[in-house]
Amino acid sequence: MKNLISMRDVNTQDILKLIDLAEKIETKKCKPDMSGKLAALLFFEPSTRTHFSFETAVKKLGGNSFSMSGTGSTSVKKGETLSDTLMTISMYADIIVMRHVIEGSARFASEIVNIPVINAGDGTNQHPSQAMLDLYSIKKTQNTLSNLTVGMVGDLRLGRTVHSLAQALSDFNPTFYFASPKHLQMPKYIKDDLDERNIKYEEIEDIKEVMSELDIMYVTRIQKERFAVLEDYEKVKDSYIITKKLLEGVKSNFKVLHPLPRVNEITKEVDDTEFAYYFQQARNGVFMRQAIITEILKLKY
Amino acid sequence: MKNLISMRDVNTQDILKLIDLAEKIETKKCKPDMSGKLAALLFFEPSTRTHFSFETAVKKLGGNSFSMSGTGSTSVKKGETLSDTLMTISMYADIIVMRHVIEGSARFASEIVNIPVINAGDGTNQHPSQAMLDLYSIKKTQNTLSNLTVGMVGDLRLGRTVHSLAQALSDFNPTFYFASPKHLQMPKYIKDDLDERNIKYEEIEDIKEVMSELDIMYVTRIQKERFAVLEDYEKVKDSYIITKKLLEGVKSNFKVLHPLPRVNEITKEVDDTEFAYYFQQARNGVFMRQAIITEILKLKY
Amino acid sequence: MKNLISMRDVNTQDILKLIDLAEKIETKKCKPDMSGKLAALLFFEPSTRTHFSFETAVKKLGGNSFSMSGTGSTSVKKGETLSDTLMTISMYADIIVMRHVIEGSARFASEIVNIPVINAGDGTNQHPSQAMLDLYSIKKTQNTLSNLTVGMVGDLRLGRTVHSLAQALSDFNPTFYFASPKHLQMPKYIKDDLDERNIKYEEIEDIKEVMSELDIMYVTRIQKERFAVLEDYEKVKDSYIITKKLLEGVKSNFKVLHPLPRVNEITKEVDDTEFAYYFQQARNGVFMRQAIITEILKLKY
Numbered sequence: 001m002k003n004l005i006s007m008r009d010v011n012t013q014d015i016l017k018l019i020d021l022a023e024k025i026e027t028k029k030c031k032p033d034m035s036g037k038l039a040a041l042l043f044f045e046p047s048t049r050t051h052f053s054f055e056t057a058v059k060k061l062g063g064n065s066f067s068m069s070g071t072g073s074t075s076v077k078k079g080e081t082l083s084d085t086l087m088t089i090s091m092y093a094d095i096i097v098m099r100h101v102i103e104g105s106a107r108f109a110s111e112i113v114n115i116p117v118i119n120a121g122d123g124t125n126q127h128p129s130q131a132m133l134d135l136y137s138i139k140k141t142q143n144t145l146s147n148l149t150v151g152m153v154g155d156l157r158l159g160r161t162v163h164s165l166a167q168a169l170s171d172f173n174p175t176f177y178f179a180s181p182k183h184l185q186m187p188k189y190i191k192d193d194l195d196e197r198n199i200k201y202e203e204i205e206d207i208k209e210v211m212s213e214l215d216i217m218y219v220t221r222i223q224k225e226r227f228a229v230l231e232d233y234e235k236v237k238d239s240y241i242i243t244k245k246l247l248e249g250v251k252s253n254f255k256v257l258h259p260l261p262r263v264n265e266i267t268k269e270v271d272d273t274e275f276a277y278y279f280q281q282a283r284n285g286v287f288m289r290q291a292i293i294t295e296i297l298k299l300k301y
Numbered sequence: 302m303k304n305l306i307s308m309r310d311v312n313t314q315d316i317l318k319l320i321d322l323a324e325k326i327e328t329k330k331c332k333p334d335m336s337g338k339l340a341a342l343l344f345f346e347p348s349t350r351t352h353f354s355f356e357t358a359v360k361k362l363g364g365n366s367f368s369m370s371g372t373g374s375t376s377v378k379k380g381e382t383l384s385d386t387l388m389t390i391s392m393y394a395d396i397i398v399m400r401h402v403i404e405g406s407a408r409f410a411s412e413i414v415n416i417p418v419i420n421a422g423d424g425t426n427q428h429p430s431q432a433m434l435d436l437y438s439i440k441k442t443q444n445t446l447s448n449l450t451v452g453m454v455g456d457l458r459l460g461r462t463v464h465s466l467a468q469a470l471s472d473f474n475p476t477f478y479f480a481s482p483k484h485l486q487m488p489k490y491i492k493d494d495l496d497e498r499n500i501k502y503e504e505i506e507d508i509k510e511v512m513s514e515l516d517i518m519y520v521t522r523i524q525k526e527r528f529a530v531l532e533d534y535e536k537v538k539d540s541y542i543i544t545k546k547l548l549e550g551v552k553s554n555f556k557v558l559h560p561l562p563r564v565n566e567i568t569k570e571v572d573d574t575e576f577a578y579y580f581q582q583a584r585n586g587v588f589m590r591q592a593i594i595t596e597i598l599k600l601k602y
Numbered sequence: 603m604k605n606l607i608s609m610r611d612v613n614t615q616d617i618l619k620l621i622d623l624a625e626k627i628e629t630k631k632c633k634p635d636m637s638g639k640l641a642a643l644l645f646f647e648p649s650t651r652t653h654f655s656f657e658t659a660v661k662k663l664g665g666n667s668f669s670m671s672g673t674g675s676t677s678v679k680k681g682e683t684l685s686d687t688l689m690t691i692s693m694y695a696d697i698i699v700m701r702h703v704i705e706g707s708a709r710f711a712s713e714i715v716n717i718p719v720i721n722a723g724d725g726t727n728q729h730p731s732q733a734m735l736d737l738y739s740i741k742k743t744q745n746t747l748s749n750l751t752v753g754m755v756g757d758l759r760l761g762r763t764v765h766s767l768a769q770a771l772s773d774f775n776p777t778f779y780f781a782s783p784k785h786l787q788m789p790k791y792i793k794d795d796l797d798e799r800n801i802k803y804e805e806i807e808d809i810k811e812v813m814s815e816l817d818i819m820y821v822t823r824i825q826k827e828r829f830a831v832l833e834d835y836e837k838v839k840d841s842y843i844i845t846k847k848l849l850e851g852v853k854s855n856f857k858v859l860h861p862l863p864r865v866n867e868i869t870k871e872v873d874d875t876e877f878a879y880y881f882q883q884a885r886n887g888v889f890m891r892q893a894i895i896t897e898i899l900k901l902k903y
Contacts, residue, residue, distance in 0.1 A: 038658060049389060052367050056339060056393040059365040064661040066654050080863035088651060088862060091885035092658040260389060261381035283392035350690060353668050357640060357694040360666040561690060562682035584693035 001295055003110040003117045006126045007164045012171045015135060015145075021291035022136050022284070024301075032294040032301035034063030039293070040093035041067040043120070044100040049260065050120050050130075053282070054097050057289035061299070066093070083112050090115045095297055116296045124160050130259060131164035133288040134218070137281040138169075141255045142215055145172040149213050153179045154220035154240050154265060156186040161259045162220060163190055170194060176201035177210050181236040184226065206239050212249050217242070219258045221265050242266045247275050257281050302597055304411040304418045307427045308465045313472045316436060316446075322592035323437050323585070325602075333595040333602035335364030340594070341394035342368040344421070345401040350561065351421050351431075354583070355398050358590035362600070367394070384413050391416045396598055417597045425461050431560060432465035434589040435519070438582045439470075442556045443516055446473040450514050454480045455521035455541050455566060457487040462560045463521060464491055471495060477502035478511050482537040485527065507540050513550050518543070520559045522566050543567045548576050558582055603897055605712040605719045608728045609766045614773045617737060617747075623893035624738050624886070626903075634896040634903035636665030641895070642695035643669040644688075645722070646702040651862065652722050652732075655884070656699050659891035663901070668695070685714050692717045697899055718898045726762050731894055732861060733766035735887040736820070740771075742886065743857045743879060744817055747774040751815050755781045756822035756842050756867060758788040763861045764822060765792055772796060778803035779812050783838040786828065808841050814851050819844070821860045823867050844868045849877055859883050 001014060024030040039058045043051050046069045058065045082105070089096065090113035098106055099120040106119030106126070121127040139145050150169065152162050156178055166176065167190070176194070178186045178201060185203060194201055204210065207217070222240050227233035242256060242265060258266060258278040270276050294301060302315060311319075325331040340359045344352050347370045359366045383406070390397065391414035399407055400421040407420030407427070422428040440446055451470065453463045457479055467477065468491070477495070479487045479502060486504055495502055505511065508518070523541050528534035543557060543566060559567060559579040571577050595602060603616060626632040641660045645653050648671045660667045684707070691698065692715035700708055701722040708721030708728070723729040741747055752771065754764045758780055768778065769792070778796070780788045780803060787805055796803055806812065809819070824842050829835040844858060844867065860868060860880040872878050896903060 036662075038661060040654075048369060052341075052390065052393055055367045059339060059367075060337075066657045066661075068650060079865040084863060087881050088884050089654065091881055092654055092888060261385060263380040279388050279392055282389045286393060349670060353642075353691065353694050356668045360640060360668075361638075562686060564681040580689050580693055583690050587694060 003119075004128050004292055004296060005106050005110055005117065005119045007128045007131050007168050010128065010132075010168070015132070015168065015171070018132055018288065018291050018295060019136050019139050019145075021294060022287040023140075025290045025294070026284075026287040030301040032061055032290065032299040034058065034061035034293065034297065034299055037063045037094040037297065037299075038092065039063060039065040040089045040096045041065050042089065042096060042098045042100075043067070043069045044071055044098070044105075045121070046070050047099055047121065049282070050099065050127075053285045054118075054120065054129075054289055056286050057293060060286065061290055061293060063293075082108075086113050089113075095293065118292060118296065121160070124158055126164060127160050128164060129285070129289055129292055130161055131168050132292065133281065133285040134161070134165050134257060134259075135168055136288045137255075137257055137277060137284045138216055140284065141277060142253060145169065147173050148215045149175045149177070151177040151179060151207055151210060151214045151217040152186075152220075153207050153217060153242070155184045155222045155226065156180040156220070157184045158226070159220040159259075162218060163187070165218065166190055167193065170197050170199050174199060177207065177214070178203045179205065179207035179210075179240070181205075181222070181232075181240070184222065208239075208246060211246060212251065214254055215251065217254070217256050219256060219262075219265055221261075221263055240265060242270060244269045244273060247273060250275065304420075305429050305593055305597060306407050306411055306418065306420045308429045308432050308469050311429065311433075311469070316433070316469065316472070319433055319589065319592050319596060320437050320440050320446075322595060323588040324441075326591045326595075327585075327588040331602040333362055333591065333600040335359065335362035335594065335598065335600055338364045338395040338598065338600075339393065340364060340366040341390045341397045342366050343390065343397060343399045343401075344368070344370045345372055345399070345406075346422070347371050348400055348422065350583070351400065354586045355419075355421065355430075355590055357587050358594060361587065362591055362594060364594075383409075387414050390414075396594065419593060419597065422461070425459055427465060428461050429465060430586070430590055430593055431462055432469050433593065434582065434586040435462070435466050435558060435560075436469055437589045438556075438558060438578060438585045439517055441585065442578060443554060446470065448474050449516045450476045450478070452478040452480060452508055452511060452515045452518040453487075453521075454508050454518060454543070456485045456523045456527065457481040457521070458485045459527070460521040460560075463519060464488070466519065467491055468494065471498050471500050475500060478508065478515070479504045480506065480508040480511075480541070482506075482523070482533075482541070485523065509540075509547060512547060513552065515555055516552065518555070518557050520557060520563075520566055522562075522564055541566060543571055545570045545574060548574060551576065605721075606730050606894055606898060607708050607712055607719065607721045609730045609733050609770050612730065612734075612770070617734070617770065617773070620734055620890065620893050620897060621738050621741050621747075623896060624889040625742075627892045627896070628886075628889040632903040634663055634892065634901040636660065636663035636895065636899065636901055639665045639696040639899065639901075640694065641665060641667040642691045642698045643667050644691065644698060644700045644702075645669070645671045646673055646700070646707075647723070648672050649701055649723065651884070652701065652729075655887045656720075656722065656731075656891055658888050659895060662888065663892055663895060665895075684710075688715050691715075697895065720894060720898065723762070726760055728766060729762050730766060731887070731891055732763055733770050734894065735883065735890040736763070736767050736859060736861070737770055738890045739857075739859060739879060739883045739886045740818055744855060747771065749775050750817045751777045751779070753779040753781060753809055753812060753816045753819040754788075754822075755809050755819060755844070757786045757824045757828065758782040758822070759786045760828070761822040761861075764820060765789070767820065768792055769795065772799050772801050776801060779809065779816070780805045781807065781809040781812075781842070783807075783824070783834075783842070786824065810841075810848060813848060814853065816856055817853065819856070819858050821858060821864075821867055823863075823865055842867060844872055846871045846875060849875060852877065 097118045103123040103125040106122045110117040255277040398419045404424040404426040407423045411418040556578040699720045705725040705727040712719040857879040
């Protein structure tokens with residue numbers, strides 16, 4: 001692994017290796033050393049959460065970082081090309097972590113500079129470190145990645161998180177339930193991919209009917225503004241709000257994941273149940289990002 | 302001390318302990334070690350001065366920090382609740398330093414997260430680390446906190462600094478003079494509190510008459526915009542501007558304090574006198590904040 | 603050297619000493635130690651590139667920094683004077699790096715505070731660390747600073763970079779060619795200065811005729827908006843765009859420098875030639891800034 005641009009570049013062995021490394025870092029069985037190295041955290045599209053998570057990972061590794069948030073005060077404003085900005089920054093830093101609204105921008109960056117690039121989100125396309133921390137969270141709670149029944153709920157059309165996760169889990173013989181409003185269903189290219197690999201999946205409208213089968217429920221936000229007609233939103237929104245009542249009768253190993261931020265799609269009362277795992281999931285992100293940086297920079301540990 | 306939310310939670314013993322610790326840190330008699338720990342500096346309401354002071358304190362302790370300034374690029378914009386933002390950040394950091402415009406927000410934060418919270422200002426309510434650095438500055442210049450005569454000048458109604466300081470000094474048998482325009486006097490709840498504890502205080506309109514009695518004069522800014530009628534402001538403003546001439550005949554131990562920033566309420570010529578202490582006061586803030594963090598995180602030293 | 607405000611304060615011996623130190627730092631022959639020290643990076647006028655370069659330098663030295671970018675969230679907004687802001691910050695930090703749009707502001711700062719100040723650009727006036735890294739880049743590529751033939755191209759009237767560089771090189775017996783549109787020629791005070799010191803220079807309109815003589819070509823951006831009449835710009839712009847074709851027949855030691863960001867004044871194809879040196883020049887900036895900070899803070903190495 002020279003870069004981390006897309007989950008499509010990461011094979012099963014890489015996944016298992018990163019999960020193993022994250023686990024060792026979390027349990028302090030190893031302590032990779034990034035001292036003397038500098039990460040450039042380039043958030044052309046601002047994102048406090050992912051930004052803080054990477055910054056925390058870098059600092060826990062003993063490294064340093066400098067940050068850009070938005071493009072307001074940058075050379076971009078003076079007419080500089082993205083390519084020149086990246087080239088210059090690669091003269092200062094040892095690794096680039098980059099979020100940009102344009103799909104493919106991280107791949108583009110990795111082809112220009114001579115230092116490694118981690119894609120921290122390129123538009124609606126990929127966000128591989130999120131997929132990796134999701135996998136790590138599943139592994140930690142289920143003790144395995146294999147043969148799990150996973151429900152995905154909410155906006156499955158535009159959420160890059162669920163796309164990456166569905167693809168990544170496909171190597172581990174999953175059964176999927178995709179619960180979403182009709183016009184926010186999983187995209188065809190993802191389903192074609194699953195078909196080709198003989199993965200069992202079902203598209204449903206109401207997650208309620210399969211709750212007792214699930215090991216993992218992955219919830220995403222349904223954005224009101226995606227609906228042309230408000231009435232359509234009003235009709236479906238209640239099927240996609242996770243309440244404490246909905247969780248009655250689930251399996252004992254069952255967990256709710258969410259990439260956060262949430263708005264109202266999981267009610268506050270769920271937080272206090274043993275099934276809520278989204279905040280720990282955020283914490284897992286720090287360990288996984290430490291593992292990814294360690295692997296890519298080939299840090300000693 | 303698990304958190305530092307309000308001076309009302311801090312007893313005399315805590316105050317003396319923190320002052321002692323700040324002194325030891327300043328004189329290098331001890332060197333607390335924050336390495337490996339991370340402070341989240343959450344300035345929902347931006348404040349360069351307090352932000353830099355805490356950031357300096359963290360770094361002088363050998364710790365790391367990450368910062369939020371304003372809410373422009375945060376998940377708050379995506380509709381996340383303050384509670385979720387804080388929960389997530391508590392997954393990354395070891396301590397939260399927080400400024401927020403809403404009164405009570407720091408208390409609220411401390412009840413939600415499992416890591417310590419330092420209130421760096423919640424609206425017009427509390428700013429306890431400022432009160433602590435004020436006490437440290439008084440102790441350093443007077444060699445004691447006890448039996449001092451303290452003049453407070455300017456806007457005493459809305460300045461959270463003077464409220465906290467008046468309450469904190471009450472344990473040390475002070476004599477107060479409160480000099481302010483009529484409609485910017487010390488609030489009744491503060492005066493009731495002083496009455497109950499038999500503290501001597503007097504409300505005056507002109508500080509001039511008591512200058513020779515004072516050990517400490519604490520100056521705050523009178524904001525023109527607080528006056529409904531401009532003529533009222535014009536009438537009083539000159540009584541509340543500290544000039545070099547006003548300082549003639551003060552005691553030799555006398556010092557002028559000010560929380561900064563100032564606008565014109567202390568003239569520039571005062572800076573060069575032996576009585577000006579406001580910039581050293583700012584420096585004292587770093588030592589006191591190191592002490593507070595050390596105490597709350599129970600750092601080794 | 604207590605501060606670095608202007609190249610006019612730096613003598614030949616200082617220049618050679620800094621270049622020597624930068625070289626030692628780059629080749630790891632010495633490792634200055636800034637641990638425990640704090641730099642305040644005050645970019646009242648934002649500048650990602652210079653900001654990152656200084657931040658990288660500080661962190662590579664093992665020091666810490668805190669940053670201000672713009673004045674939006676500062677005490678400046680509350681009516682504080684620049685003098686008070688600087689005084690307060692000098693209570694927290696060990697050195698100030700400052701960019702401000704007002705000419706003379708860095709000198710002003712150095713006269714107010716008791717800690718060293720590095721000028722990172724004061725309006726169109728001075729940017730001495732840029733001049734120093736330019737000299738370092740020339741030395742590295744030419745193995746000497748002496749007896750070189752240097753072409754300066756583009757907007758020579760308003761580019762502070764070329765002014766500082768022309769003055770700094772004057773101690774080393776250069777030959778200059780100044781290629782610019784008529785109304786963007788080198789200012790008279792610079793030329794008077796060169797005349798007084800018997801430096802050979804020629805003002806030309808087309809750099810093409812002297813290409814084969816040059817050791818160094820220093821390119822700056824011509825800003826369209828400087829032209830009152832668009833036709834005037836259209837007439838000259840092509841003479842000041844550096845193409846691969848223009849570089850045919852240059853000397854083997856020839857290099858193109860540019861302070862960056864560029865817009866279109868050097869074509870992309872030039873990047874891949876052996877003559878392009880602008881990105882390495884940016885990297886040299888980190889080593890030179892490490893040297894400057896080391897010298898000014900008198901760091902051990």
